[in-house]
Amino acid sequence: MRLQSPKGKTWPEFYGQKSTSRIDIESSASVKSLLTSGRLLTIDLNQLLGSVISHSTDVDRYLKIDDPISSLPQQEYFDKVTEIMRKKSKTAISHLSNKDFKKTLQEAQDELRPLLRRDLKKKISANSDFIEEEISKYNLKNKTKLKIFNQSVLYYCKECSSLIEKDEFKSKNCSCGKRITKVSDTEKQTAAQVNPEVEIFFKNNMWLEYGVELLFKQKNYQTECGVYILGSSGVSHEIDIVAERESDYIRTIGECKNKEIQIDDIFKLSGKMQDTGCNYGYIFSTGVMQSDDVYRLAISRNIKIIEKVLEKTTKEMQDKID
Ligand SMILES: [Zn+2]
Numbered sequence: 541m542r543l544q545s546p547k548g549k550t551w552p553e554f555y556g557q558k559s560t561s562r563i564d565i566e567s568s569a570s571v572k573s574l575l576t577s578g579r580l581l582t583i584d585l586n587q588l589l590g591s592v593i594s595h596s597t598d599v600d601r602y603l604k605i606d607d608p609i610s611s612l613p614q615q616e617y618f619d620k621v622t623e624i625m626r627k628k629s630k631t632a633i634s635h636l637s638n639k640d641f642k643k644t645l646q647e648a649q650d651e652l653r654p655l656l657r658r659d660l661k662k663k664i665s666a667n668s669d670f671i672e673e674e675i676s677k678y679n680l681k682n683k684t685k686l687k688i689f690n691q692s693v694l695y696y697c698k699e700c701s702s703l704i705e706k707d708e709f710k711s712k713n714c715s716c717g718k719r720i721t722k723v724s725d726t727e728k729q730t731a732a733q734v735n736p737e738v739e740i741f742f743k744n745n746m747w748l749e750y751g752v753e754l755l756f757k758q759k760n761y762q763t764e765c766g767v768y769i770l771g772s773s774g775v776s777h778e779i780d781i782v783a784e785r786e787s788d789y790i791r792t793i794g795e796c797k798n799k800e801i802q803i804d805d806i807f808k809l810s811g812k813m814q815d816t817g818c819n820y821g822y823i824f825s826t827g828v829m830q831s832d833d834v835y836r837l838a839i840s841r842n843i844k845i846i847e848k849v850l851e852k853t854t855k856e857m858q859d860k861i862d
Pocket residue numbers: 697698699700701702714715716717718
């Protein structure tokens with residue numbers, strides 16, 4: 541790794557390593573488009589990612605439904621089936637013989653299934669449109685070029701709206717009995733889904749780490765994000781941000797929390813600082829501090845706390861970094 545001890549100083553050398561999964565995420569083009577946007581610590585981008593990822597999860601859930609009847613909540617299933625059965629049978633359902641009841645129930649299910657499949661198809665389309673539109677709106681408004689979703693092609697049976705294949709057409713017998721041999725036997729639809737690396741980047745709070753790393757860079761630090769640093773004890777520590785500035789021999793580490801900071805977080809960072817030879821530490825949090833004790837302890841350990849990260853301007857946060 542490129543971080544070095546300043547010449548003539550007695551601090552231990554940094555021996556650091558990144559996990560391969562971290563390197564994979566960093567090298568994804570989608571994640572790069574987020575990193576270069578310079579907007580990771582803004583509430584707008586945070587809300588955009590939260591909402592498009594949740595719609596993308598819905599698309600994923602809908603795509604995995606094999607039999608839409610068995611995925612219906614019990615009450616909804618009961619209501620829908622009885623409604624169709626009532627329309628179909630000449631007498632009241634309770635007057636049907638056992639045999640007729642079974643037959644009408646089967647017919648009602650057969651009628652319901654394609655209706656539910658069409659519903660699913662519509663839901664996928666609506667969620668997918670939402671994802672594309674929200675990202676496009678965001679890019680336009682903020683002059684950014686986020687490329688954070690993938691498009692896949694869905695092939696549906698024209699007869700019963702069953703999803704036949706995703707991304708690659710293959711001949712198949714549909715469960716409704718139709719033999720599908722040509723693309724023209726199907727109805728094509730596209731589905732936008734958030735890139736999986738972006739999802740990990742968001743859910744594992746990596747957006748916060750890289751957003752904070754940029755703040756250090758802007759203050760002329762040399763930085764690394766998400767590395768394992770070998771301490772003088774021989775123990776390897778996972779550290780969110782390592783930052784070094786040779787001009788005034790400052791070496792510091794920063795940790796990020798997407799929740800309220802606890803006393804234990806201070807002890808933990810303080811321990812890492814001691815073992816890696818860092819005199820200063822920072823904790824960045826999206827939460828609000830509840831206890832003065834956390835502050836007292838942090839001050840005594842040379843740790844600065846920067847809370848409510850998403851509510852502060854870049855300038856306000858930069859001013860808090862030495
Ligand atoms: Zn079919």
